[in-house]
Amino acid sequence: MQATDTKRRSKLACPDELNHHLRDGMRIMFGGFMGVGTPERLVAAILRHGARRLTLIGNDTAFPHSGVGPLIASGQVERVITSHIGTNPVTGRKMLAGQIAVELVPQGTLAERIRCGGAGLGGVLTPTGVGTMVAEGKMRQLIDGREYLLELPLRAELAILHAKRADQAGNLVYERAARNFNPLMALAADKVIAEVEEIVDTGEIDPDQVMTPGILVDHLILAESH
Amino acid sequence: MQATDTKRRSKLACPDELNHHLRDGMRIMFGGFMGVGTPERLVAAILRHGARRLTLIGNDTAFPHSGVGPLIASGQVERVITSHIGTNPVTGRKMLAGQIAVELVPQGTLAERIRCGGAGLGGVLTPTGVGTMVAEGKMRQLIDGREYLLELPLRAELAILHAKRADQAGNLVYERAARNFNPLMALAADKVIAEVEEIVDTGEIDPDQVMTPGILVDHLILAESH
Amino acid sequence: MDAKTRIARRVAQELHDGDVVNLGIGLPTLVAHHLPSNIEVCLQSENGFIGLAPLTGEPEPGLVNAGGQPCGLAPGGAMFDSAMSFALIRGGHVDVTVLGGLQVDQHGNLANWMVPDKMIPGMGGAMDLVTGAKRVIVAMEHCTKDGAPRLLERCTLPLTAAARVSLVVTELAVFSCDRGRFTLEELAPGVDLATLAARTGAGFDLALPAAAHHRNSLRSMC
Amino acid sequence: MDAKTRIARRVAQELHDGDVVNLGIGLPTLVAHHLPSNIEVCLQSENGFIGLAPLTGEPEPGLVNAGGQPCGLAPGGAMFDSAMSFALIRGGHVDVTVLGGLQVDQHGNLANWMVPDKMIPGMGGAMDLVTGAKRVIVAMEHCTKDGAPRLLERCTLPLTAAARVSLVVTELAVFSCDRGRFTLEELAPGVDLATLAARTGAGFDLALPAAAHHRNSLRSMC
Numbered sequence: 055m056q057a058t059d060t061k062r063r064s065k066l067a068c069p070d071e072l073n074h075h076l077r078d079g080m081r082i083m084f085g086g087f088m089g090v091g092t093p094e095r096l097v098a099a100i101l102r103h104g105a106r107r108l109t110l111i112g113n114d115t116a117f118p119h120s121g122v123g124p125l126i127a128s129g130q131v132e133r134v135i136t137s138h139i140g141t142n143p144v145t146g147r148k149m150l151a152g153q154i155a156v157e158l159v160p161q162g163t164l165a166e167r168i169r170c171g172g173a174g175l176g177g178v179l180t181p182t183g184v185g186t187m188v189a190e191g192k193m194r195q196l197i198d199g200r201e202y203l204l205e206l207p208l209r210a211e212l213a214i215l216h217a218k219r220a221d222q223a224g225n226l227v228y229e230r231a232a233r234n235f236n237p238l239m240a241l242a243a244d245k246v247i248a249e250v251e252e253i254v255d256t257g258e259i260d261p262d263q264v265m266t267p268g269i270l271v272d273h274l275i276l277a278e279s280h
Numbered sequence: 281m282q283a284t285d286t287k288r289r290s291k292l293a294c295p296d297e298l299n300h301h302l303r304d305g306m307r308i309m310f311g312g313f314m315g316v317g318t319p320e321r322l323v324a325a326i327l328r329h330g331a332r333r334l335t336l337i338g339n340d341t342a343f344p345h346s347g348v349g350p351l352i353a354s355g356q357v358e359r360v361i362t363s364h365i366g367t368n369p370v371t372g373r374k375m376l377a378g379q380i381a382v383e384l385v386p387q388g389t390l391a392e393r394i395r396c397g398g399a400g401l402g403g404v405l406t407p408t409g410v411g412t413m414v415a416e417g418k419m420r421q422l423i424d425g426r427e428y429l430l431e432l433p434l435r436a437e438l439a440i441l442h443a444k445r446a447d448q449a450g451n452l453v454y455e456r457a458a459r460n461f462n463p464l465m466a467l468a469a470d471k472v473i474a475e476v477e478e479i480v481d482t483g484e485i486d487p488d489q490v491m492t493p494g495i496l497v498d499h500l501i502l503a504e505s506h
Numbered sequence: 507m508d509a510k511t512r513i514a515r516r517v518a519q520e521l522h523d524g525d526v527v528n529l530g531i532g533l534p535t536l537v538a539h540h541l542p543s544n545i546e547v548c549l550q551s552e553n554g555f556i557g558l559a560p561l562t563g564e565p566e567p568g569l570v571n572a573g574g575q576p577c578g579l580a581p582g583g584a585m586f587d588s589a590m591s592f593a594l595i596r597g598g599h600v601d602v603t604v605l606g607g608l609q610v611d612q613h614g615n616l617a618n619w620m621v622p623d624k625m626i627p628g629m630g631g632a633m634d635l636v637t638g639a640k641r642v643i644v645a646m647e648h649c650t651k652d653g654a655p656r657l658l659e660r661c662t663l664p665l666t667a668a669a670r671v672s673l674v675v676t677e678l679a680v681f682s683c684d685r686g687r688f689t690l691e692e693l694a695p696g697v698d699l700a701t702l703a704a705r706t707g708a709g710f711d712l713a714l715p716a717a718a719h720h721r722n723s724l725r726s727m728c
Numbered sequence: 729m730d731a732k733t734r735i736a737r738r739v740a741q742e743l744h745d746g747d748v749v750n751l752g753i754g755l756p757t758l759v760a761h762h763l764p765s766n767i768e769v770c771l772q773s774e775n776g777f778i779g780l781a782p783l784t785g786e787p788e789p790g791l792v793n794a795g796g797q798p799c800g801l802a803p804g805g806a807m808f809d810s811a812m813s814f815a816l817i818r819g820g821h822v823d824v825t826v827l828g829g830l831q832v833d834q835h836g837n838l839a840n841w842m843v844p845d846k847m848i849p850g851m852g853g854a855m856d857l858v859t860g861a862k863r864v865i866v867a868m869e870h871c872t873k874d875g876a877p878r879l880l881e882r883c884t885l886p887l888t889a890a891a892r893v894s895l896v897v898t899e900l901a902v903f904s905c906d907r908g909r910f911t912l913e914e915l916a917p918g919v920d921l922a923t924l925a926a927r928t929g930a931g932f933d934l935a936l937p938a939a940a941h942h943r944n945s946l947r948s949m950c
Contacts, residue, residue: 063746087553087588088574113588114630117574140627141574149626158626161552162592162634166401169589174818174860175392176421176428179402182596182637185615185668188629195402197432202402206423218568223804229488230568230585231553237587241819257803262455263489264806265587267778269748269770269821289524313775313810314796339810340852343796366849367796375848384848387774388814388856395811400596400638408818408859411837411890414851444790449582456790456807457776463809467597483581490584491809493556495526495548495599 064222066253067273072096072214075245076105079132081210083168083243084112085236088141089121091228093216093249095277097122100130100214107132111168111210113161113235114138115145126154135208137161160188163205165238171207172241178205213243216277217266220250221257224271225264233265240270247273290448292479293499298322298440301471302331305358307436309394309469310338311462314367315347317454319442319475321503323348326356326440333358337394337436339387339461340364341371352380361434363387386414389431391464397433398467404431439469442503443492446476447483450497451490459491466496473499509647509677512694515540517604517645517675521547525601526594528552528635531573534604534645548580550600552631554591557583572631595631596638603639605632607646607674609661612708614671614683616644617663629666636667648676648705655707657681657688678702687711731869731899734916737762739826739867739897743769750774750817750857752827753795756867759826770802772822774853776813779805794853817853818860825861827854829868829896831883834930836893836905838866839885851888858889870898870927877929879903879910900924909933 082100086092092112100108101124108131115136116123125131126145133155139145148154159167166178179202183189193204215236218229226248228236240246248271308326312318318338326334327350334357341362342349351357353370359381365371374380385393392404405428409415419430441462444455452474454462466472474497507515514536521527521537523545529535538560541547549558553572557580565576586594594600609617616636619629636642649655657674673691674681679702680692688710693702703710729737736758743749743759745767751757760782763769771780775794779802787798816822831839838858841851858864871877879896895913896903901924902914910932915924925932 087572088570090553090568090570090574114628136628138628138630140630146626150623156626156628158628160629160633161588161631162596162638165588165592169815170404172819173815174407174820176405176407176423176426178396178404179430180596181400181402182634182667184637186633186665188633195430197402200402204405204421221804225804225806227488228568228585230566230579231551231555231570232568233488233585234554234588234591238589241815241821261777261779261801261805261807262453262459264808267806267808267812267816268804269772269778269816313794314792316775316790316792316796340850362850364850364852366852372848376845382848382850384850386851386855387810387853388818388860391810391814395593398597399593400598406818408856408889410859412855412887414855447582451582451584454790456788456801457773457792458790459807460776460810464811467593467599487555487557487579487583487585490586493584493586493590493594494582495550495556495594 065224065271065274066222067275069095069099069275071273071275072099072247073103075212075247076100076103078105079107080105080212081109081111083210083213083239084110084122085215085234085239086116086121087113087231087234089116091216091232091234091236092116092121093214095275096214096247096249097125100125101128104130106130109133109135111135111208113164115142117141118144133157135159137164165235167205167208168235168238168242171209172238175207177207179203180205208242210243211245213239213246215240215246215248217248217250219252219254219259220248220274221254221259221268223256224268224274225259226250226266226271227259227263228265237266240266246271247275249275249277251277291450291497291500292448293501295321295325295501297499297501298325298473299329301438301473302326302329304331305333306331306438307335307337309436309439309465310336310348311441311460311465312342312347313339313457313460315342317442317458317460317462318342318347319440321501322440322473322475323351326351327354330356332356335359335361337361337434339390341368343367344370359383361385363390391461393431393434394461394464394468397435398464401433403433405429406431434468436469437471439465439472441466441472441474443474443476445478445480445485446474446500447480447485447494449482450494450500451485452476452492452497453485453489454491463492466492472497473501475501475503477503510536512677513645513675516680517643518542520643520673521545521602526550526556526599528595528600528603528639530605530632532606534606537604537645550594552591552595552635554588555579555583555585592631592634595634598638598640600639602641602643603635604643604645605635607644607656609656609658609663610644610671610674611658611661612683612688613686614669615661616666616671617661618666620664622664632666636670641672642670643673643675644671645675648678655705658707678705681710689713732758734899735867735897738902739865740764742865742895743767743824747823748772748778748821750822750825750861752854754828756826756828759867772816774813774817774857776810777801777805777807814853814856817856820860820862822861824863824865825857826865826867827857829866829878831878831880831885832866832893832896833880833883834905834910835908836891837883838864838888838893839883840888842886844886854888858892863894864892865895865897866893867897870900877927880929900927903932911935
C-alpha cells in the first residue's frame with residue numbers, strides 16, 4: 055500500500071506555471087461571486103500572457119477592476135457563460151456592441167451544469183426557467199405532472215480557483231462565502247490551478263475539513279501577500 | 281435583522297420524539313454505509329414503536345445485528361431501495377421468499393436520485409446502467425453521442441441521520457466515512473431527525489465546517505453514551 | 507416614511523418566526539431592518555450561506571452578501587457551495603423569497619431580470635429563487651418612474667418565472683395573486699380605491715368579508 | 729504463490745505513480761500489498777474518501793473501507809459524502825478501478841453483481857466504477873470452482889456495464905479487450921497456449937510482434 059513515509063510531492067508551482075496551460079480560444083472556468091473567491095493573481099497572469107478569444111465560465115463578471123473584470127476590459131474574452139453581468143457595465147457595453155457574446159444562465163442551473171460536467175452526468179432536469187426565455191430550444195420533460203427543462207453539462211479546459219488554504223497534496227479549504235463555485239469547477243476542467251493564501255504540509259488539514267480533494271487539483275500558486 | 285442576542289431555540293428532543301413521526305406504510309431514509317453513520321438509537325426506537333410496512337431507502341441493509349439490519353429481521357419492512365444487500369443474508373432470504381421487495385439501485389445513482397429529490401430537480405442523466413438490467417423501463421437520451429439513462433428523484437417522509445456533533449440550531453458535523461449518504465438525505469425528507477454524539481452551543485461550530493445546515497434538521501436526539 | 511421603507515415594513519409583517527428567508531438586493535434588503543421584535547428568521551444568502559446578519563465590527567475576508575458587500579454572520583450560520591445553496595433554494599427549503607420587480611401580472615408572473623435592448627443584467631439567482639421558494643413576495647414601487655403601472659394583466663417584459671408570485675407589496679397596497687386574478691388584501695393609509703385602480707394595470711377583486719378573519723389588517727385599514 | 733496472490737501482484741504492475749485507484753472488495757484489495765516500491769498511488773474508497781491506507785494502531789470511529797472494515801488514512805486524505813464520491817468515480821477522476829468478476833467477454837462486458845435466483849447481493853458501487861473509471865481491470869481466477877471458463881464470447885450473467893473492460897488478469901494470463909476480441913498480452917510462467925485455450929471460453933489474438941515494444945513482458949514470458 056502506498057507508503058506514508060515516502061517523499062511527498064508538492065503541487066506548489068511558480069506563478070508562471072499558468073502560462074503552460076493558456077492558449078487562444080480556450081474555455082476557462084473561474085471561481086468567485088462578485089470577485090469574492092476569484093484568484094486575482096491568476097487573472098493578472100492571463101492578462102500578462104495575452105491569450106485571446108477566451109470563453110469564460112463563472113457566476114458573474116464582477117466589477118471593471120476586480121474579479122475577472124479586467125479580462126473583460128482587456129478584450130481577451132470572446133464569450134461569457136454566466137448568470138449576471140449587471141455589476142460590470144463594461145460587459146454590458148461590449149455585449150450590446152457585439153464584441154462579447156453573453157450566454158445568461160440561471161445561477162442554480164449554472165451550478166448544476168458545471169456539476170454535471172464534473173460528475174460524468176449527461177444533464178439534469180430543472181424547473182428553473184420553465185415558461186421563460188431560458189426554456190427556448192431546450193428539451194422539456196414532464197415528471198409527475200410538473201414540467202422541467204433538460205440542462206446540459208458544462209466543462210472547461212482550465213479552471214482557476216481561489217482557496218484560503220491548501221496542503222502540498224492540493225487539498226483545499228475555502229473561507230466563508232469565497233467557496234461558491236470553486237468546488238464545483240474543481241471537478242469540471244481538464245486542468246485545475248488553485249491560487250491559495252497559505253500552504254501547509256500534507257497531513258496538517260483534518261481530512262474531514264477538506265472541501266476539495268487534492269486529486270482534483272493539478273497546481274497550486276501562492277496568492278501574493280498583501 | 282434577527283437579533284443575535286434573543287433566545288436561541290434548541291432542537292434537542294427526547295428520544296420519544298421519533299414516535300410522533302412514525303406511521304405504518306411510510307418511507308424512511310437512513311444514513312449509513314454498512315451501518316457506519318446509521319443512527320442505531322433511532323433504529324432501536326423504530327423497533328420499539330413497531331411501525332410496519334415501511335419502505336427503507338439507504339445504501340445497504342448492513343448486517344443482521346447492526347445498522348438497519350434489525351428492522352429487516354423484525355418484519356417491519358415491506359420494501360427496500362438500496363444498492364447492496366449482500367452483507368445481510370436476512371434481506372436476501374426474505375427477498376427470495378417474497379417477504380421483502382428489493383429495488384437495487386447503483387450506489388452513485390442512488391446518491392443522485394436522493395440529491396435530486398432534495399434539490400428540486402426532476403431527474404438526472406447518468407451513463408451508469410446503460411446496457412444492463414438497470415436500464416429496463418427507463419428513458420434513454422443521447423447527449424453528444426453517448427447514451428444516458430434518466431433517473432428520477434427519491435424523497436421520503438422521514439430521514440434518520442447520524443452525526444458526530446451538532447449545535448442547538450441543528451448544524452451537523454460528520455466524522456470520517458460516517459458522512460456518506462447523511463448530508464444528501466437531510467435535503468430529501470419532509471422530516472429530518474439526527475442522532476448526534478455531542479451537542480454544543482449554537483455558535484461553537486465554525487460555519488465553514490458545518491456539513492449539513494441546521495435549517496434542514498428538525499430534531500436532534502443524543503446518541504446513548506457507550 | 508418614504509415608499510421603500512413603507513414597503514419593507516409591510517413585507518416584514520409577512521414573515522413568521524423560524525422562517526428561512528432570502529432577501530433580494532435593493533429594496534428587499536431593507537426588510538431585515540423592520541422585523542417584528544418577537545420573531546427570529548434565518549436569512550439565506552444565495553452566494554453560499556445561512557445566517558446573513560448586518561455587519562458589526564470589522565469585515566471578515568470572504569464574508570459578503572449576494573450583492574458583494576461585507577456582512578455579518580449570525581451564530582448558527584453555515585457556509586456551503588453554490589450547488590448546495592441552490593439545492594436549498596430550488597428544493598423548497600427556503601420559506602420566503604422577497605424580490606424586487608419590474609412587472610407582476612394577475613397570473614402570478616414576475617418580470618424582473620431584463621429590459622430587452624436596454625438593461626440586461628442577467629437573472630443571477632432570481633429565476634431559481636422564484637421557482638423554488640415556498641412563497642414569493644414581490645416588493646416594489648407601485649408604478650415606474652414615468653408613472654406606468656407595474657401590476658398588469660399580462661407582463662410585457664421577459665418573465666423570471668411563471669405563476670409563482672404569492673403576494674405583491676407596494677407603497678399603495680397589498681395584492682395576492684390567485685386563480686388568474688389579483689385580490690386586494692390591503693390599502694395603505696390615505697389611499698382610496700379609485701386612485702389605486704387608476705394606477706393599477708389590471709382589475710382586482712376585493713378580499714371577501716367572509717374571509718376577513720384571515721385579513722384583519724385589511725378590515726382595519728379599509 | 730497462490731493464484732490470488734499471483735493475480736494481485738500482476739495487477740499491481742499496471743498501476744502508475746500518482747494514479748487514483750479504487751480497489752474492489754476481496755481479491756482486488758490484495759493489490760495494495762504488492763505495489764512496486766517506487767510508485768505511490770492514491771486509493772479511493774467509494775464510501776467517501778481518498779487516502780485509504782492499511783489500519784495501523786487503534787481503529788478510528790467511522791473510518792472503515794467500502795467493505796465496512798476498519799482501515800487507516802494516509803496523510804493528505806480527504807473525506808466527502810456519497811454524491812461527491814460518485815462524482816469522482818463517474819466523472820472520470822479515478823484512473824483505475826480493479827474489480828473481481830464472474831464473467832468477462834470479448835466485447836469488454838463484465839458481469840459481477842448477480843447470479844439470477846441464486847446470489848443477488850446488488851451492484852453497490854460497481855456499475856458506477858466500471859462505467860466511470862478511466863481504466864477497468866478485472867482481477868479474477870481464470871475458471872469457476874467447477875472449472876467453467878469465465879472468459880467468454882458473450883457473458884451469460886447480467887452485466888455490470890457494457891464494453892468497459894480494458895484488461896483481464898487471471899493466474900494464467902493477461903488479456904486486453906479491444907475491437908470485440910481478446911488479445912493475449914502475457915502468459916503466466918509454466919502455462920502453455922493449448923492449456924490456456926482449453927480453459928478460455930473465447931478465441932483470442934496474440935499480441936503482434938510489431939507491437940511488441942509495448943509488450944516487453946509478453947516477449948520475455950512467451
